[in-house]
Amino acid sequence: MINLFSDTQTKPTAAMRRAMAEAEVGDEQRGQDPTVNRLCEMSAELLGKEAAVFLPSGTMCNEIAILVHCRPGDEVLCDKTSHIIHAEGGGPAALAGVVMTPLEGTNGVFTAEQTIAATRERNRYAPRTRLVEIEQTANLAGGTIWPLATISEVAAAAHERDLLVHMDGARLLNAVVASNVSAADFADPCDTVWLDLSKGLGCPVGAVMAGSADFIEACWFWKQRIGGAMRQAGIIAAAGVYALEHHVERLAEDHANAKLMAERLAELPGIAVDLGSVQTNMAYFDISESGHEPLQFQTALAERGLQVSRMGPSRFRAVTHLDVSRSEIETAAATIAEVLVA
Numbered sequence: 001m002i003n004l005f006s007d008t009q010t011k012p013t014a015a016m017r018r019a020m021a022e023a024e025v026g027d028e029q030r031g032q033d034p035t036v037n038r039l040c041e042m043s044a045e046l047l048g049k050e051a052a053v054f055l056p057s058g059t060m061c062n063e064i065a066i067l068v069h070c071r072p073g074d075e076v077l078c079d080k081t082s083h084i085i086h087a088e089g090g091g092p093a094a095l096a097g098v099v100m101t102p103l104e105g106t107n108g109v110f111t112a113e114q115t116i117a118a119t120r121e122r123n124r125y126a127p128r129t130r131l132v133e134i135e136q137t138a139n140l141a142g143g144t145i146w147p148l149a150t151i152s153e154v155a156a157a158a159h160e161r162d163l164l165v166h167m168d169g170a171r172l173l174n175a176v177v178a179s180n181v182s183a184a185d186f187a188d189p190c191d192t193v194w195l196d197l198s199k200g201l202g203c204p205v206g207a208v209m210a211g212s213a214d215f216i217e218a219c220w221f222w223k224q225r226i227g228g229a230m231r232q233a234g235i236i237a238a239a240g241v242y243a244l245e246h247h248v249e250r251l252a253e254d255h256a257n258a259k260l261m262a263e264r265l266a267e268l269p270g271i272a273v274d275l276g277s278v279q280t281n282m283a284y285f286d287i288s289e290s291g292h293e294p295l296q297f298q299t300a301l302a303e304r305g306l307q308v309s310r311m312g313p314s315r316f317r318a319v320t321h322l323d324v325s326r327s328e329i330e331t332a333a334a335t336i337a338e339v340l341v342a
Helices: 014-021 034-047 058-069 091-096 112-118 148-160 172-179 183-187 213-225 234-246 251-266 294-303 326-341
Strands: 051-055 075-079 099-103 129-135 164-169 192-196 207-211 282-286 315-319
Touching: 014 234, 034 051, 034 183, 034 192, 034 207, 034 234, 051 058, 051 213, 058 091, 058 129, 058 164, 058 192, 058 207, 058 213, 099 112, 112 148, 129 148, 148 164, 148 183, 164 172, 164 183, 172 183, 172 192, 172 251, 183 192, 207 213, 251 282, 251 315, 251 326, 294 326
Parallel strands: 075 099, 075 129, 129 164, 164 192
Antiparallel strands: 051 207, 192 207, 282 315
16 A cells, blocks of 8 residues: 555654664653653754643644633634644634634735734724734645745734744644755744654654743643643653654655656646645645546545545645655556546
8 A cells, every 4th residue: 555645644663663662761741751851852952942842742732832822712813724723623712712713825825914914903892813823834735835034024923913923833844854944943933833743754643842931831731631741751752852863854755756746647637736836745636627536536546555635525635755655656646547547
């Protein structure tokens, strides 16, 4: 099976498993797990923040950030394609009671002008605009990289209006590798940021959120309250340490493979691909002009050993990662071509 469903499908390498098995552990809740502490220190330094906290998932990072930054009834501004709107079970509303206001960005990226226009004047009739959220990279928009200049402009506009800025950095390191901008530079304009370990970095679980020491202390309250506090978590934190030391630069291979996949798909009749939108490890394609029914198309691919994710009525996504080789990308493209003429 060639699994291009998502980069969440990665499995720990043999070397990562060894690091996990040999990890020194302790009570994470009491700050006594040396491997968790090391991961948090590495991540805080990488992201240029005072402190960091290890959490089970990126979704928990987003939810805790909103819970710390906002009060019930506050408003969060984000792009209309954001993960926090589409893929977190309504968590911002259910857990924090906030109003989510989607902005009409371009390929997942909105502007300072849009931020200013959406920020409400304070009055007792309207929700208080409190938080601006950006997603690096913008998944549903195709893996688009937020340019550093745009992040800086949006953050400056937000801070001038007493708003906070939170970065969903699920694929932040993909943006780092593709743009040659450091993680600390991308994170600097933002008050808080997290990075995912279980996507392109290849870990089985986990994410790390960073910010000021006061913010991280407040995060620990919510981490405890909603069940994110752990015990001998060094076993899984060791995977993150290994990934940050060994799996970051190789993300460039995933980007090259996604570009190759998109180029092969663009050659096929009935397949629409925007080659310019393939900036990182995702290749989106549309089959509406192919004459194939989408669900049957996806099933036919699976029967031939290829998994892709369906992201709309006729829109599909192929995500490259460390468990997929260049030759498998060629095979995947050939499989799609075979199904098209079947």
